[in-house]
Amino acid sequence: MSANTNSRDADPTVADPRAVAAGSTLSGNLGTGAIVFMVMAAAAPLTVIGGNVPLAIGIGNGAGAPVAFLIAAAVLLLFSIGFVAMTPHVREAGAFFSYVTEGIGKRAGMGIAFVALIAYTAIQVGIYGYLGWAVNDTVQFYGGPDVPWPVYAFAALVIVAVLGYRHIELSAKVLGVALICEVGIVVIMDALIFGSGGAEGINVESFTSSTITSGSIGVPILFALTGFIGFEATAVFRDEARDPARTIPRATYIAVAVIGSFYAITCWAMVLGFGVDDVVGVAEATLAGESNMLLGLADEYLGRVGRDVVNILLLTSLFACVLSFHNVIARYKYVLARKGLLPESIGRVHARHDSPSISSLVQTVTAALILCLFAVLDLDPLVGVFGSMAGVATMGMVLLMLSTSLAVIFFFTRRSDLREGHLWSTRVTPVLACLGLLLSLYLVVSNFTLVTGGSAGVSTFLGLIPVVGFIIGYVRGQGAHVARKP
Incomplete structure (x- = not known):
């Protein structure tokens, strides 16, 4: 039995923990390190470096892109302070929507739950597209045939389906190994770039203000925020955490700080590696499918063997990313089913694997259907699939965090006994986070057509998907109930 049993006993909104034996609730023994691994794997360092960074540089503000990752990390750290302050008072897994439910109300919480499902499903499908392209690019590089990207994407989906169906600790081990390897190789590459001075020397x-404002700062901020999608998993896995009261706050701060600094430093290293004057051209060539920015840099500073290693780890990073998002989405649907918003069968737990097995299967089918649609439409896997879905996901993520910060403010406004002596964490930082997120939302919306690569009409349609999801969830939330009995 996990260490958070007592908290569940004390909370009438959560099913009886004794039902674990009957396969009704999730359990586990994940520590801070394991959860940080899950979050960082969802952030997918190599995926962001290989996909988001070229997009941020190529269609954003060029060499000034590293600043966007620092801005995103600062906003998320402000957000995390209020998020962590409220965590002990939210006894239910479900992350953002549980916080919104507690702070604003049940119907708003359900609306946000649907936004989360849309955001995470969008980025997962986007990564499947990127993965399909990357595998085909690798096969062709080594002299293999040119195979349509959906073939590889569906092959990965099958493997994810098998792992997602089983206990979460198996996925954590797979993600942990992949993460250590990819972070390690990037740190080595960064060190070699800084050690050698890059293309033009360290600068x-x-x-500088002129470089930061040389293009659209909104685009790199959007892709920087996309790089953090998944850090919410620190709270999603609370039912499977060893000691939620300590594990969740630690994992949240560590994840945001490590991810933010890692992205900013590596993005800066990539600028130095190619040179301030040439980096935009390299990024644009990558987006046009004429080269590969990450692998070209690896070839230059790590040699051919190093390039091959980075190539392999890029593929494992992409796979780790879709697996981590699969686990998060499956748990969202599991909780929604136990609230009566989805079919009851989705809320069942596998008797042997202690996993939300039915929910996992449903997510597999959902992702497969969307991939089929994109395959039939013959969309470009990088811009058409990854770029557009990253845009939808980022819109959703900003809405998720903005509503959660508002929930923190409302919650502690009602509970004056809890905020005494904690004004900074319960009022000041949530307000600052809201301001930062509103500014981020404005930048994302004003640059959305650049991100999706589509017309204003298509971009508007994509941008409104999370909003429509919120409305549907809000209306559907009227039928939600407190908890399903085991």
Whole structure:
């Protein structure tokens, strides 16, 4: 039995923990390290470096892109302070929507739950597209045939389906190994770039006002925020955490700080590696499918063997990313089913694997159907699939965090006994987080057509998907109930 049993006993909104034996609730023994691994794997360092960074540089503000990752990390750290302050008072897994339910109300919480499902499903499908392209690019590089990207994407989906069906600790081990390897190789590459001085010597041109404002700062901020999607998993896995009261706050702060600094430093290293004057051209060539920015940099500073290693780890990073998002989405649907918003069978737990097995299967089918649609439409896997879905996911993520910060403010406004002596964490930082998120939302919306690569009409349609999801969830939330009995 996990260490959070007592908290569940004390909370009438959560099913009886004794039902674990009957396969009704989730359990586990994940520590801080394991959860950080899950979150960082969802952030997919190599995926962001290989996909988001070229997009941020190529269609954003060029060499000034590293600043966007620092801005995103600062906003998320402000957000995390209020998020962590409220965590002990939210006894239910479900992350953002549980916080909104507690702070604003049941119907708003259900609306946000649907936004989360849309955001995570969008980024998962987007990564499947990127993975399909990357595998085909690798096969062709080594002299293999040119195979349509959906073939590889569906092959990965099958493997994810098998792992997602089983206990979460198996997925955590797979993600942990992949994460250690990919972070390790990037750290080595960064060190070699800084050690050699890069293409033009070490400089801070990326952090000067003229460089930062040389293009659209909104685009790199959007892709920087996309790089953090998944850090919410620190709370999603609370039922499977060893000691939620300590594990969740630690994992949240560590994840945001490590991810933010890692992205900013590596993005800066990539600018230095190619040179301030040439990096935009390299990024644009990558987006046009004429080269590969990450692998080209690896070839230059790690040699051919290093390039091959980075190539393999890029593929494992992409796979780790879709697996982690699969686990998060499956748990969202599991909780929604136990609230009566989805069919009851989705809320069942596998008797042997202690996993939300039915929910996992449903998510597999959902992702497969969307991939089929994109395959039939013959969309480009990078811009058409990954770029557009990243845009939808980021819109959803900003809405999720904005509503959660508002929930923190409302919650502690009602509970004056809890905020005494904690004004900074319960009022000040949530307000600052809201301001930062509103500014981020404005930048995302004003640059959305650049991100999706589509017309204003298509971009508007994609941008409204999370909003429509919120409305549907809000209306559907009227039928939600407290908890299903085991």
